[in-house]
Amino acid sequence: MKENSLLSDLAAYLFSNSSGNGRTPSERELAEHFNVSRGLIREALAILEAMRIVERRAKSGIYLTTTEASVDAMALFAKAGVPLDPILIYETVELRKIHEIKAAELACARATEENYARLREILDLSEAKLAQGEGLAREDRDFHLEIVRATKNSVFFRVCSVYYVMGEQRLPIYFGDLARSRRSHEEHLRIYEALVARDGNLAQALMSAHLQGAESYWKGLIGGPPMPE
Template structure:
């Protein structure tokens, strides 16, 4: 089994099999038997999960799940492995993404290159084609926003914001399941793009803020929408 596959699968398995009261998980030996790998491989993978604050290994006691202390990278790993995130964490992530991307829009106005603009034009063209075919914009929405972050020419900024989209990979298709929402989002993308081309940082920030307010309100509404809505959010 590849190291990356084992990391995600082990995280999901520990989450599913941990004791609901104590957080204790199966032992190294049991985990090695379950995944048909050596205890050394399990130990190395657990070390990574411990560094991500997903588990804690206690001497003479065992392995314990500590997801409430998990890092942002750990939350992305959980999302990729299909482990449901806490609804409040989802909303907080959307809120943080909004803060970062508003700043990205401002920086992109002064730093974007011709190559960035060309890629944005290509993404917008692909969005139009998908809308015409009655298809969702989950991938194009991600690509548009991350290209703006890329246009800041700050690679660390791009890596941080990319994590948000890994965490939202399963939820974006749900958000764009509504055709009207896709049309509205694309129209707003066009306005943001025009502000970027004109190098108008203040306008780009304002447009990005208004654009992301829709997503923030959507997830906030789900969280406040009662038990059924919360269950739907947890499955997302």
């Protein structure tokens, strides 16, 4: 087994083979199952523990703690095909919206000509895809992440990138609706124009309205909680 696939495979295996109280197979059993050394399993478990996926209890064993999992951990679950708690998904979508609205404001102040050129390139690719009757899953991701990149905050970019890892299996389905893809592209054009004009208030308002559709979609898909009064 390649080491770079061990984390996601291990997370999926632990999820599928834990007992009712969350206890998982031992280090020895895991090493035998994956045909790797116990040292490698121990290192992988240390990473999963740091991500709050598991907890190692002295003289008791290894236990899943997925309800406390970090955002990075939820992205790992998505890669591994591990089911995510619907409420956590909804809360993550809500957090993504908050972050990207702020990103639009910051990008208005910090974006460079390189960022604008990349956004224009993405929009041109989107138009070509739509002309061919194709959805915009990749282009949508690239457009949003380029706006975050334009904030010039690398940590901000890494955090927001995780959201798209979590949704990468669902985005092609979401954008398989060509009417939705066209509508999204039109909204991207308006957001781009606000960014070029460096109008932070307008960019935030447009981004908020744009992401409302995605938030409503996920809420309906997973039966998310009602919005607070």
